[in-house]
Amino acid sequence: MWGDYQAHGWGWMLFGGIHMLLFWLLMVLLILALVKWLKGSSDSEKRDSREALAILDERLARGEIDMETYRKLKQELQQR
Template identity: 35%
Template sequence: MMFDWSSAGWGWMFFGGIFMLIFWCAIIGLIIWGIVQLVRKGQPSSSATKTHYMETLKERYAKGEISKEEFDQMKKDLLS
């Protein structure tokens, strides 16, 4: 009996479609991830910003620009 080649490809076509869908979803996901990383790179993180402000606050206190009470209040505000 001869092999019927016309019906042999349907299963592979189904799996090929699934793999193509997975491939394009991965490509689109990588593009979105890359855009998000580029946008985040331009913005400082909140912990880096707090650290910068704390250093400025300490410098102002060391120079005598603010009192101990003002320093403590501003520190409390920054850390909360």
């Protein structure tokens, strides 16, 4: 009787330990994903701003907008 109980007890303890490791691994991965997501949002805003300035430069070079409009739009983009 005791031999069967001990065998099952060790099995459940090992199974619980694996679950605890998986739980903490999941928590660490969630925290890392959150940090990456928060950091990535600011990087994408900077990239979007650089792309917008490049488009503005191209429009000025093609003569689609005049210098006054260029300065006004550039100032608005840089304030964001």
